Amino acid sequence: MSSPPRTTRTAGTSSTAPLAPHAGDSNSQSLARRVVAQGRYESVTAIRNGEQLLISLILPLLALFGIVWSGLLDTPDVRGVDVAVPGILALAVLSSAFTGQGIATGFDRRYGVLAYLSTTPLGPAGLVLGKACAVLAVLLLQVIVIGGAGLAVGWRPDWAGVLWAVLWFIIGAATFTALGLLIAGTVRPEATLALTNLLWVILGSVGGAVFPLQGSGWSTMVISWLPSAALGDGLRAAFSTGTLDVGALLVLTAWGVLAxxxxxxWFQWR
Structure with a gap:
């Protein structure tokens, strides 16, 4: 229902003007502010979601403690904790960027939230940027919690590789967010839920994210081309030796561009 007209009086005359907002009101906030607001909303929603909290923090922490206490990755030359923590951080990227955003986007698409938001001043680009901000915010929390837990159980990273690690986190988050959106925008939400959770388990366990690749057979060669293996290898190189694994970076970047x-x-808003 439209608003009734408003009467204004000037110099003994009267005229009517509708109660409509000024033409520039819809653009009163910059795109950056709208993106930050959307990112803040999605971050809080993800943190408050029990299922997302389980995948993003609790399961990676349980995996970290299990690997460290069991000595699964211990060797005569390398301490298992120094291998486990970078791998668990790679798993954290998968959980927040791939599984978390994939599931959330899939159900937002189902209920028409994406189609509605894409027509607001936020726009499609602002919506995607807001999701990226949410991923980075959740990832920052994961790095603080998991990294702190790793330090508590004896992890000693090479601090010279921290800047390289930041680069890996950014490119990894972008790549796996794109992969999550690709799945969420092309299949049904129930399929997105099942597929992203299944891939999270597979990529984390045998996809090179948590456990370094062993051997030189054809299966090892195939796995080394996966984005999970590239991210895991890159973070292990950064935190263990303070170096940049250029080959793994090229693999991960290629996956990001293709995704x-x-x-x-192919993304469908409805």
Missing amino acids: TAGALR
Whole structure:
């Protein structure tokens, strides 16, 4: 229902003007502010979601403590904790960027939230940027909690590789967010839920994210081309030796470019 007209009086005359907002009101906030607001909302929603909290923090922490206390990765030359923590941080990227955003986006798409938000001043680009901000915010929390737990159980990273690690976190988050959006935008929400959780388990356990690749067979070669293996190898190199694994970075970046192109091409808002 439209609003009734408003009467204004000037110099003994009267005229009517509708109670409509000024033309520039819809653009009164910059895109950056809208993106930050959307990112803040999605971050809080993800943190308050019990299932997302389980995948993002509790399961990675349980995996970390289990690997460290069992001595699964201990060798005569390398302490298992120094291998486990970077791998668990790679798993954290998968949980927040891939599984978390994939599931959330899939159900937002189902209930028409995405289609509605894309028509607001936020726009499709602002919506995607807001999701990226949410991923980075949750990832920051994961790094603080998991990294702190790792330090508590004896992890001693090479601090010279911290800047390289930041680069890996950013590219990894972008790549796996694009992969999550690609799945969420092309299949049903129930399939997205099942597929992202299944891939999280597979990529984390045998996809090179948590456990370094062993051997030189064809299966090892195939796994080394997965984005999970590239991210895990890159973080292990950064935190263990303070160096940049250029080959793994190229693999992860290629996956990011392909996933982004696929999401832009096939993503459906409804």
